[in-house]
Amino acid sequence: MVITVRVARHLFAVWMLCLGLLAGVSARADVPPDGYARWIGALEGSEAHVHGGSIVYDLRFAGDSVTVEKSVGPRLHTQRFKVSEVANGLKLEGDAAGTVPELAGALLERSGQRHFSVRLPTDAQLQLRPSIGWLSWLHYAFFFGVVLLLGNELVRHKKAAAYTLFFVFPIVLIPLWLHAGFDGLFRWVKLYSAVVGAVFFTLYRFNGLDRFKWARVVVAAILAVNIAEAVSQDYAFGELPNLLNAAAGILNIVTLSRWMGIKRDESAPHDMLWPGMTTFWIIAYDAWNITFVYLNFPSTVFYTVAIIVAPTLAALFIKKGTWLQARAYTLAIYMMYIFSFHALAEQYIGLHFSLPLPRSEGIAMTMAIVSLGLNAAYALLHFGWKLTGRAPSQLQVGQNASVI
Incomplete structure (x- = not known):
């Protein structure tokens, strides 16, 4: 494993060097300042x-x-x-x-x-x-395909990789992360709260926590609390799109269901499964979360789309029921990567890689309406089934214990 870590560090340095060389080629001496427009x-x-x-x-x-x-x-x-x-x-x-x-x-x-x-x-x-646009998109493709998708598969299938990444790296990489330029408390809290979630889910998979009912409640609570924190942020900001999206977040929480069915898959790689997690709920969550970050954190929405889409793809096309596990793993991987990347990118390259997405009040309002509309539609169908026992035959809204 020590050899693997050393090789990974060297590969990362080579990747930084390649980006740095491409950045040098991209600079134009006729555009101020320093050749960058x-x-x-x-x-x-x-x-x-x-x-x-x-x-x-x-x-x-x-x-x-x-x-x-x-x-x-x-x-x-x-x-x-x-x-x-x-x-x-x-x-x-x-x-x-x-x-x-x-x-x-x-x-x-x-x-x-x-x-x-x-x-x-x-x-x-x-x-x-x-900032160089095409270089940022090149890095984005690497980040999405290699860091998130392959990273999630690595910690799913290799117990040693999960323990190294989530138990060892958050300690041994602190000296590097102190040079990442994140001086505010928010980033550090977000980093280690994401890591704690990944640690708990890893213990659930490999260390017998799945035997306890309270552990299932904690798993669901981690997700609900995470959503509630974002809802409070939206309400505190107070703009109309924020308030609409906050309402969508509340609906997203109250439609969580069947968390007592969360379990450990007995067959390898022993994924943590939430069989009652429906595709419709996940899509409504994705719309809400992307809107939340767009409204509150324009500095990171470029990457947020990737870390929201990645677990959805994993749950829909790789293994159903693993969405929350993939969400926790990809979020923790992202936070550790961005701390490491900032420290090394500033040292080797000195570029800004997160691009702002197009922004206007019209876009913001449209996203908030779509977010609220999807979550309201799911809530109506979900609680309609709860109250009447009737649900669409071809659409899962919580009526079945398993959607795998």
Whole structure:
């Protein structure tokens, strides 16, 4: 296993080097600054909003001006600034009463190769790094196919891999993760809460926890609490799309069913199964979760789509009943990967790889309506069956103990 870890570390370094070389080829000397037309930075947690979440600043340079797109909540704010060279970086000049007033008169201070730092009026520190679109999509394909899908299959089939990844790595990689640039408490709490979920499910599979009824309740509670935390975030933000999506999240919780049927598969690889988990519920959950992240965390929604779709694919096409296990494993893998990637990417490359998705109030409202509509439709069918005993013959809404 030590050899495997060493090989993985070297392969990761080679991958970083390849991306770095591609980044160097992609730079164009005629586009300021440093040859990159697009620079992206994000604030997270309390630095972004009193209720948490994140804000993304997307800067597009052209000649002596820069267009800034600021994604916050369901809204996109755009403002153009003049750019001038100063001794230690770039100076932005623009309307202090504009839509992005905090950058009017701001100094983009050079903090190293491919790195600008901006001190905002709130005293928050915004870190900006260049972004190359096609390179980010190349990394995204690697992340989705290799890190998530293959990573999930590895920890499903190899007990030693699950123990190494979820029990050993979160301890031995702390020195590396301290250089990831995540100073806020939110990211660290999210990292280790995801790891704890993966640890508990691994113990359920391999260490006899499946014998206890309370363990099944804990498994379901981990999912319900995770949804409830997001619902509280949406309600705290208070915008109409957030409130609609929060209602969808509540429906998603109350339609959870048959958690006492959660069990350990006696045949290898001894998956943790939730036989009563329906496809319709999973799709409604996916719509709700993607909408939640789109509204609250525009800095990570690029990756969130992948970590939500991956367990759904695993449950639908690889082995039914394994959705929650795959959800916990892929989320923990993602959090550990992103901490490692940030630390190594900044060291080897110095690029920003998470791309903002298209944003507008219309898109936000549409997503919230779809999220609420799907969860409301499922709730009507589910509770209709609960109250009347009638359910669609070709659609599972909780009426059967097994959908495998």
